[in-house]
Every structure is written in structure tokens, then in C-alpha cells.
Amino acid sequence: MQEATRLFADQGYAGTSIQAIADAVGIRKPSLLYHFGSKDALRECVLDEMLARWNDVLPQVLVVATRERQFDAVMKVLCGFFVDRPERARLILRETLDRPEHMRARILQYVRPWVDVIASQIERAKADGLVRPDVDGEVYAFQVITMVVGSTAVRESLGQAPARGTTDSAAGPDDDRDRFVRELTRMARASLYTNGTAG
Amino acid sequence: MQEATRLFADQGYAGTSIQAIADAVGIRKPSLLYHFGSKDALRECVLDEMLARWNDVLPQVLVVATRERQFDAVMKVLCGFFVDRPERARLILRETLDRPEHMRARILQYVRPWVDVIASQIERAKADGLVRPDVDGEVYAFQVITMVVGSTAVRESLGQAPARGTTDSAAGPDDDRDRFVRELTRMARASLYTNGTAG
DNA sequence: CCTACCGATCGGTAGG
DNA sequence: CCTACCGATCGGTAGG
Numbered sequence: 014m015q016e017a018t019r020l021f022a023d024q025g026y027a028g029t030s031i032q033a034i035a036d037a038v039g040i041r042k043p044s045l046l047y048h049f050g051s052k053d054a055l056r057e058c059v060l061d062e063m064l065a066r067w068n069d070v071l072p073q074v075l076v077v078a079t080r081e082r083q084f085d086a087v088m089k090v091l092c093g094f095f096v097d098r099p100e101r102a103r104l105i106l107r108e109t110l111d112r113p114e115h116m117r118a119r120i121l122q123y124v125r126p127w128v129d130v131i132a133s134q135i136e137r138a139k140a141d142g143l144v145r146p147d148v149d150g151e152v153y154a155f156q157v158i159t160m161v162v163g164s165t166a167v168r169e170s171l172g173q174a175p176a177r178g179t180t181d182s183a184a185g186p187d188d189d190r191d192r193f194v195r196e197l198t199r200m201a202r203a204s205l206y207t208n209g210t211a212g
Numbered sequence: 213m214q215e216a217t218r219l220f221a222d223q224g225y226a227g228t229s230i231q232a233i234a235d236a237v238g239i240r241k242p243s244l245l246y247h248f249g250s251k252d253a254l255r256e257c258v259l260d261e262m263l264a265r266w267n268d269v270l271p272q273v274l275v276v277a278t279r280e281r282q283f284d285a286v287m288k289v290l291c292g293f294f295v296d297r298p299e300r301a302r303l304i305l306r307e308t309l310d311r312p313e314h315m316r317a318r319i320l321q322y323v324r325p326w327v328d329v330i331a332s333q334i335e336r337a338k339a340d341g342l343v344r345p346d347v348d349g350e351v352y353a354f355q356v357i358t359m360v361v362g363s364t365a366v367r368e369s370l371g372q373a374p375a376r377g378t379t380d381s382a383a384g385p386d387d388d389r390d391r392f393v394r395e396l397t398r399m400a401r402a403s404l405y406t407n408g409t410a411g
Numbered sequence: 412c413c414t415a416c417c418g419a420t421c422g423g424t425a426g427g
Numbered sequence: 428c429c430t431a432c433c434g435a436t437c438g439g440t441a442g443g
Contacts, residue, residue, distance in 0.1 A: 025310065027227035030437065043440080044412050052438060103309055106366075110302055111224065113369030120370065145402070152395050156363055163362025164355055167305075170312030171319065196351050203344070204402040229421065242424080243428050251422060413443085420437065427429085 018059050022100035025107055026056055060108060063101055064123050070094055071126060083134055084205075088198045091127075091158070095165040096194060102166035128154045135205070145207050157201045168193060217258050221299035224306055225255055259307060262300055263322050269293055270325060282333055283404075287397045290326070290357070294364040295393060301365035327353045334404070344406055356400045367392060 016037040020029040031052050035045045049055040074090045095102040109116045132150035139146060215236040219228040230251050234244045248254040273289045294301040308315045331349035338345060 023309075025224055025226055025306075027224055028310070031439090032436080041413060042438085043414085046439065047412070106305065106362075107224075107309060109366050109369055110222075110306060111227070113366075117370050147398070149391075149395060152391070153399070156359070156395060156399060159363040159366060160355070160359040163305075163365075164358040166362075167308050167312075167358060170308055171316050192348075192351070196348060196355060199346070200352070200355060200399070200403040203404075204399040230423090231420080240429060241422090242430085245423065246428070415441085417440070418438105421435080422433105424433070425431085 014059060014062060017055055018063070018104060019100055021056065021059055022103040022107065026111060031055070059104070060119070063104060064119065067094065067123055074127075075130065084202060085198065087127075087131065088201060089194075091161055092165075092194045092197055095161055096190060099165055099169045102162045103170075105162055106166045124155075124158060127158070131157075138206070143206055143208070145205065148205060153205065160201070161197060164193075164197065213258060213261060216254055217262070217303060218299055220255065220258055221302040221306065225310060230254070258303070259318070262303060263318065266293065266322055273326075274329065283401060284397065286326075286330065287400060288393075290360055291364075291393045291396055294360055295389060298364055298368045301361045302369075304361060305365045323354075323357060326357070330356075337405070342405055342407070344404065347404060352404065359400070360396060363392075363396065 017029075017034050020034055020037065024033075031045055032042050034055075035042045038045070045055075046052075049058060070090055074087050105116075109120075128151060131154040135144055135148060135150040135153070138144040139148070216228075216233050219233055219236065223232075230244055231241050233254075234241045237244070244254075245251075248257060269289055273286050304315075308319075327350060330353040334343050334347060334349040334352070337343040338347070
């Protein structure tokens with residue numbers, strides 16, 4: 014499963030042969046097919062597992078969401094899920110491009126709860142005058158998720174080439190990660206609240 | 213070329229056989245190979261043509277950039293390039309996932325001018341106190357481009373499923389397009405300027 | 412979990 | 428631009 018996830022994410026479904034997966038695991042091709050039935054069933058299995066882990070992470074944020082600083086908590090969980098395992102972002106992007114109609118249903122199922130949580134927060138905050146009145150909560154939430162997934166998927170691939178500019182000379186990978194997450198969060202927050210710096 | 217671009221964007225490079233491209237054009241497979249030499253050469257050709265059109269569009273924005281309202285002009289051209297032909301966004305995303313090291317060079321070559329233009333605008337505006345002081349121009353510009361490409365690539369595929377919410381009942385495709393571009397522009401602008409509504 | 416094998420399709424070439 | 432063909436690899440099956 015791990016190897017299949019990695020290979021599908023890195024080379025795509027059509028670009029990955031079941032022979033290659035079998036080689037990576039150290040068994041023969043028919044043995045792999047015995048376990049999963051077909052290549053397409055393996056694809057479903059890989060996607061299901063990733064979405065199941067996504068569901069593991071959902072309750073965390075709903076608990077935290079009862080406190081203040083909800084926004085930062087949601088962004089932290091959302092970013093963490095993909096940034097800590099970028100192959101998830103690449104896989105979800107590839108699947109969306111490969112089988113849009115198939116992914117639409119799953120995305121509705123799995124991101125809908127998030128969109129609802131975020132949208133309800135936005136409406137509440139809008140009533141308090143904290144959120145810009147022209148924000149469309151649903152489009153906004155969808156856009157933020159797309160931004161996180163998309164930029165995470167290409168970040169490692171591109172070695173964040175254009176992002177090393179004028180800052181201090183040497184920075185560790187952890188610094189890069191934090192800087193990346195912080196900027197994503199900053200953009201999402203600033204484009205939402207009337208006061209761009211407050212949660 | 214058109215058919216190859218469309219097929220590579222929709223089904224991916226590995227998922228598209230030269231036979232399928234030949235069928236779409238109405239010629240035989242060896243005839244196609246005669247023109248382009250190999251499948252990989254065709255891939256290069258398709259990518260080169262798209263990047264060449266990107267370069268056609270660059271001067272436009274540099275001319276407009278001498279006037280006021282630079283930001284909106286840059287966003288309009290950037291969004292238009294991808295939103296009007298979403299297969300460009302899908303192709304560039306697939307190529308980045310398929311051959312990251314190969315794309316890094318091209319992206320540095322083709323998006324560097326944009327990043328520089330935007331970054332210089334940001335530094336000027338920062339000095340005037342118009343831009344938030346904590347904005348990292350390079351990371352920001354990279355993030356905006358990623359957001360535009362990523363969300364455009366998946367927008368059509370997903371039929372913007374979660375984005376039909378509470379607005380008026382029936383809206384034409386043009387309305388959707390404008391709403392999409394407007395929200396992208398709004399987010400990019402609001403996360404940059406101290407006053408989120410001014411150019 | 413294996414060996415042995417299947418038809419279909421892959422990218423590409425020979426030759427005209 | 429075609430017909431005819433190449434070896435290699437594809438996903439998958441038979442049978443143990």
C-alpha cells in the first residue's frame with residue numbers, strides 16, 4: 014500500500030505498472046493481483062486509505078473548533094495533513110485530473126464537512142463585522158483547500174525554487190516547512206478578516 | 213498539436229498513446245511519428261508551444277504595468293491565460309508532477325519575469341506603507357501563481373461543485389467565470405495590501 | 412505466494 | 428503519408 018501510494022503519487026496511475034509495485038514490495042506480479050483483484054481495485058484501496066486518514070484528522074479540528082483561535086487550528090491541521098506527507102497532495106491532484114467525475118463525489122463527501130465548518134465560522138464572524146462582507150464562504154473555503162493541496166504538491170517537486178530570495182543564507186528544512194505553512198496561513202487569514210492579523 | 217495538448221492535459225502523458233492522438237487527428241500512427249520523431253519529442257513540442265503563448269502575453273502586462281492599477285492588470289492577464297484555456301493549467305500541473313526536475317528549469321525561465329515584476333511592485337508599495345510589511349514578495353508571488361493554476365485545473369473537472377451556494381438561482385458560465393476570477397483576485401489582493409480593497 | 416502463459420497494446424522502425 | 432511488422436511490456440488468468 015505504501016509503495017503503491019508513493020508510486021501512484023510520483024508517476025501517476027497510468028505511469029505505474031503493477032510489475033513496478035510488485036518489484037518495490039519484493040513479490041511477484043500475480044501475488045499482488047491476488048491480494049487486490051485488479052489494478053483498479055488497488056487504486057481504489059489506496060485512495061480509500063488516504064481519505065480514511067483524512068477522516069481520522071477531522072474530529073481533532075472539530076474539538077479544537079469549540080475554542081477560540083479556530084481559524085489557525087483548522088489551517089494547522091489542514092496544512093499538516095498534506096505538508097507532512099506531500100504524496101497525499103500529489104495523489105489527490107492526480108486523481109482529480111484523471112477521474113474528475115469520480116473524485117467529485119468523494120470530494121463532496123470528504124471536504125463538505127470542512128467547508129461547512131469554515132463557512133459557518135465565516136458567517137458568524139461576518140455578523141460580528143470581523144470578516145469582510147464580500148467574502149463568499151463556500152468559494153473561499155474551496156479556494157483555500159485548493160491552494161494548500163496545489164502548492165504542497167508542487168513545492169517539493171520544484172524544490173521551492175523561486176522562494177529562497179533575500180532571507181538569511183542557510184535555513185533548515187524545518188524552517189522552510191514552517192515558513193511555507195505560515196505564509197499559507199497568513200494569506201488565507203488576511204484575505205478573510207477585515208483586520209488581517211487577528212484570528 | 214491541439215489534440216495532443218488536449219489529450220495530454222486530460223489523460224496525462226503515460227495515459228495517452230500516440231495511436232489515440234493519431235486517431236483524433238485522422239492519420240496513421242507512423243505518420244504522426246514521422247512529424248515529431250518520438251512521443252517524447254511531441255511532448256516537448258506541446259509544452260514549448262504553450263510556454264511560447266505565455267511569452268506572447270507577457271509584454272501585454274509589462275505595458276499595462278506602467279500605469280496605475282498594475283495589480284489588477286497582472287491578475288487579469290494571469291487568470292485569463294489559464295481560465296480561458298483550462299487545459300493549459302492541467303497540462304502544466306501534470307508536467308510538474310511527472311517531470312519536476314525538467315519543469316523547474318522551465319518554470320524558473322518563464323515565471324521568473326513575473327515574479328520579478330510582482331516582487332518589485334511589492335517592494336515599492338511596501339515602502340509607501342501600502343503593502344503589509346510581513347509579506348515575502350517571492351513566496352507570495354509563487355503562491356498566487358500556484359493558486360491560480362491549481363484551482364483553474366480542478367475547477368472544470370469538479371464542476372465547481374461546492375461553489376453554488378446561496379447566490380441567485382441560475383447563473384451563466386460567464387458569471388461563474390467572472391465570479392471565479394474575481395474571488396481569486398480579491399484573495400490575492402486582500403492578502404497583500406494593508407487596505408484590502410484598494411489597488 | 413509461485414511459474415507459466417495469454418491476448419492486447421505499447422513506442423518505434425523498415426520500406427516504399 | 429501509408430502498410431506491415433518488430434520486440435517489449437501491459438493487465439490479467441490458469442493452475443498449483
